[in-house]
Amino acid sequence: MISAEMLLLISFATPVALLLACGWRMVRERMPTLFAFAPLPALATALWAVNRPPWVFNEARLHITFVLDMPGAILLGVAALLWSAAGLYASTYLRGHPNLGRFSIYWLLTLTGSLGVFVAADLFTFYLTFALLSLAAYGLVVFDGTPRARRAGIIYLVLALLGEIFLLMGFVLLASAIPGDSLAIRDALATLPTSPWRDPTVALLIAGFGLKMGLVPLHVWLPIAHPAAPMPASAVLSGAIIKAGVIGLIRFLPFDVPLPDWGVALTAVGLLTAFYSVVIGITQPNPKTVLAYSSVSQMGVVAAVLGMGLAAGQSNAVMAATFYSAHHLLAKGALFLAVGVVAATGPRRLWWVLVPAAILALGIGGLPLTGGALAKLAVKPVLGDGRVELLATLSAIGTTLLMLHFLHRLAASASPDPSASAPIGFALSWMLMFVAAIGVPWTLYGVTGIGVYDDVLQPKILWAALWPILIGAGLALGLWRWGRYLPPIPEGDIVVVGQPALRVVVRCEDALERVEGGLRQWPVAGLFMLLLILILGGVMFHGY
Numbered sequence: 001m002i003s004a005e006m007l008l009l010i011s012f013a014t015p016v017a018l019l020l021a022c023g024w025r026m027v028r029e030r031m032p033t034l035f036a037f038a039p040l041p042a043l044a045t046a047l048w049a050v051n052r053p054p055w056v057f058n059e060a061r062l063h064i065t066f067v068l069d070m071p072g073a074i075l076l077g078v079a080a081l082l083w084s085a086a087g088l089y090a091s092t093y094l095r096g097h098p099n100l101g102r103f104s105i106y107w108l109l110t111l112t113g114s115l116g117v118f119v120a121a122d123l124f125t126f127y128l129t130f131a132l133l134s135l136a137a138y139g140l141v142v143f144d145g146t147p148r149a150r151r152a153g154i155i156y157l158v159l160a161l162l163g164e165i166f167l168l169m170g171f172v173l174l175a176s177a178i179p180g181d182s183l184a185i186r187d188a189l190a191t192l193p194t195s196p197w198r199d200p201t202v203a204l205l206i207a208g209f210g211l212k213m214g215l216v217p218l219h220v221w222l223p224i225a226h227p228a229a230p231m232p233a234s235a236v237l238s239g240a241i242i243k244a245g246v247i248g249l250i251r252f253l254p255f256d257v258p259l260p261d262w263g264v265a266l267t268a269v270g271l272l273t274a275f276y277s278v279v280i281g282i283t284q285p286n287p288k289t290v291l292a293y294s295s296v297s298q299m300g301v302v303a304a305v306l307g308m309g310l311a312a313g314q315s316n317a318v319m320a321a322t323f324y325s326a327h328h329l330l331a332k333g334a335l336f337l338a339v340g341v342v343a344a345t346g347p348r349r350l351w352w353v354l355v356p357a358a359i360l361a362l363g364i365g366g367l368p369l370t371g372g373a374l375a376k377l378a379v380k381p382v383l384g385d386g387r388v389e390l391l392a393t394l395s396a397i398g399t400t401l402l403m404l405h406f407l408h409r410l411a412a413s414a415s416p417d418p419s420a421s422a423p424i425g426f427a428l429s430w431m432l433m434f435v436a437a438i439g440v441p442w443t444l445y446g447v448t449g450i451g452v453y454d455d456v457l458q459p460k461i462l463w464a465a466l467w468p469i470l471i472g473a474g475l476a477l478g479l480w481r482w483g484r485y486l487p488p489i490p491e492g493d494i495v496v497v498g499q500p501a502l503r504v505v506v507r508c509e510d511a512l513e514r515v516e517g518g519l520r521q522w523p524v525a526g527l528f529m530l531l532l533i534l535i536l537g538g539v540m541f542h543g544y
Contacts (some may be wrong), residue, residue, distance in 0.1 A: 004048070005055050008066055011042040011115060017533045019108040022101060035087025038108065039080035046077030052263050065184060067121035067375070071250055071322040074444060078326045079240040082333040083111055085429040086239075089337055090232035092425025099143070103230075106139030114236070117244045120124035123171050123183040126251070130167065133244055134160040136210070140233035141225045144504075152221075152228035155492070159221045164209040170204030173197040185251050193257040202262050205252050212245030213299040216273040217494055223284075224492040226292035231340035234288055238295045239333030245299070246325045248305050255315045263311025271391050273300025278398035279299055283489045284478055287409040289338050291332065293525040294402050298328045298364065301395060305379045308388060320379045323450050327375040327441045331360045334433035335406070341430045342410055353422075355409060356434045361407055363437075365400035365472060368465040369456070371441030376465065378381040378450050393468060400472025405479060406501045 015038045022028040032334060036470045045068065055066045068076070090107065113133025120126035138160065142153035174188040177195040192198060211218040218230045222242070253259075270482040274297045281293030302321050309317020363370030376396065383389040422430075445451050455461060 004045070004365045005514070006067070007045045007048065008055060008119065011045045014038050014041050014113060015108045015112045015115075019105065019112075022104055022108075025101075026127065028101040028104060028509070029233050032087075032091040032100055035090050035104075035107065036084045038087065038111060039083040039115065039398050042082070043077055043080035045119075046073045046080065059293070064125050065121040066119045066125070068119050069316055070448065072118045072247065074322050074326050074448070075243055076115060076331070078329050078436075078440060079114060079243065081440070082239045082329060082433065083114065083236060085337065085432045085436070086232040086235045086333065088425055088432070089235070089340065089429035090230075092423045093230060093232055093340075096256050099145075102139070102437075103143055106143070107233075109136035110140060110236070110241070112245065114240050118247055121185055121266055123185065123188060126185065126248075127167065127171055127383070130244055130248070131164055133241060134164060137233075137237065137241055140227045140237070143230055143233065144228070146228070150226040152224045156221045156225045158487055159211060163218075164207045166204045166208035166211070168381065170201050170208060170252075171206070173201040177201075180416070189252065189254055192252075193254050193259070199262075202253070202259065206249070206262070206266060209245040209248035209252075210303065212248065213242055213303065214245075214273070214296040215269050215300065216276050219273065219277070220492040220494060221297045222296055223280075223289050223292040226336075227286050227288040227491060229337065233341075234291075235336035238291060238336055239329045239452055242295060242299060243325055243329055246302055246321065249303075250318050250321065252308065253310055255306075255309050255318055256313060258311060258313035260311045263307045263309070265307070266310060267304045267307030267388060270300045270303030270305075271388070271395070273297065273303065274392075274395040275300075275398060276285045278395070280400045280489055281402045281492050283486045284491070285409060286411055286491070287406055288336065289491050290402065290406040290409055291335055291339070292400070294364065294406065295328070295332055297399060297402065298324075298332070301379070301392060302328075304388065304392065308382050308384065314382055317382045319448065320382045321443070323378045323444060323448065324375040326444065327371040328364070330433065330437035330440055331364055333373065334360055334437045337411065337433055339410060340424045341422045342414050344415055344420060344422040344426060346415050346418040348418050349421055350411065350414050352367065352409070353394070353430070356431075357408055357410065359436065360437055361403035362400065362469060364468055365403055366465045367469055368394045368462045372438060373465045374441050374445045374451065374456065377456065377461070378445070396468040397472045397475070400469050401475045401479065404473060404476035405483075408476075408480060446519065450525055 016036055018031065018034055019455065022031055027048045049254030087107075090103075094103060095104070110133055112137060113129045113131070117126065118132060120129050135157075138153055138157050141156050142149045173195070174192065175183060177191045177197060178184075178187050179191070192201060195201060207218070211221075214222045223237070226237055227238060277293045277297035281290050281297070284290045284293065302325055305317055305324065308314065309321070335357060338353055338360075341353050342350065342357075359370065361369070363372035366372050366376045376392075378391065379392070383392050445456075446453055
């Protein structure tokens, strides 16, 4: 019988071992076939090792610690599912690609960081895994090597480093307030409400994690990076990687102690994000860009839920936001994969993709009896019955409008060959995620105790979920009729306004490309990335 500690170690050892195995050319050329298996130990860990005491693997000064509580287990499990399905898609996508070794390096590095953030229980380990995730994902964004991908990569990298700076300063302030030499997150959280640096610390944490979630105005990397990245990378970027910001807010904000001012501010930013992204998203012609703006909007809702919990000291906001995020991860990851399947499918065979995609898309808006409806029920007690709850309901109308616009653009992106059929690897990964997006939320809804199944079937609950869908559908008809009159807005919207500020960075593009050229060699890429993260972490905690 494998112990929980051993299972956790295997979860990280698997992608690291595959990363090291890339040193052999024959293995490297076949590495994508193993992508689907790399996250499976993490999935097993999420299922069987939840709610165990923290595991301390290093009794030295840093006390490297892991913990798997219910929020971490849920997000780790669904993230592992998405990484596995996207890995299956990637193995077909990369077949015969000359640069699949470089993709494998960045994929495995990003996977390691993505899994790590959900179980890290000390400041040092969390920072290392979060930074590894952020920086390694750059390689996925720029993989295609087109001018569009390079521009997206530069913008992504600048904002990712900005987020790292925010968190670096915030974590240093957290560490300075902890008595003794502990770096445990639970100890930092206990001292935060009474820390003399409380307000700047909370501001830095919200800025750093909010940037990863895509909260306005720090959202611009999502609608720029997602369309430029390869399809499997887009799926994990929107599904799993932005959830690092969610788990960050969950781990580091004190939901047991009311912070009304910061809670109201986070709620306001979340609601602004939810509506702003719909307005911009309905002007976009690219289905991947529409999905990116939808992800920004949904993360705004999650931020509003966490903000309400922070304002009132409601610890139940943590599980509500976790459940909502888990559904979004599954549904949005599946829809990104659907874009790739549709692009390879002719109109004659399109129905088998569009019908399930429509169920998932409308589910994000709250279609009755879907996981999205359960997610909205889960957050309702936290949002209350006042203006915030009303605005959240109105955002469901906007979400429906945006997702119907996505379906319209998705159907238009089908292959021009009427008899074209998507490769089996694409189809299997898509169907796996569709089944998971439908079944997992229903399973979690009962197992976690976040809701009661009987409540879901009450007529008033069904109607409350249905009428925003109907209004959103009516608005979508108007959009299809008069949408051509909307002004064209480029991907990234406000980043265009800030282009002069980015010119200094753009002038460095040649230097960045030369660095990237060096990183294309797998040993340099892996060792440089790991060394950079270790240096940043070491500098951060020097003296603590």
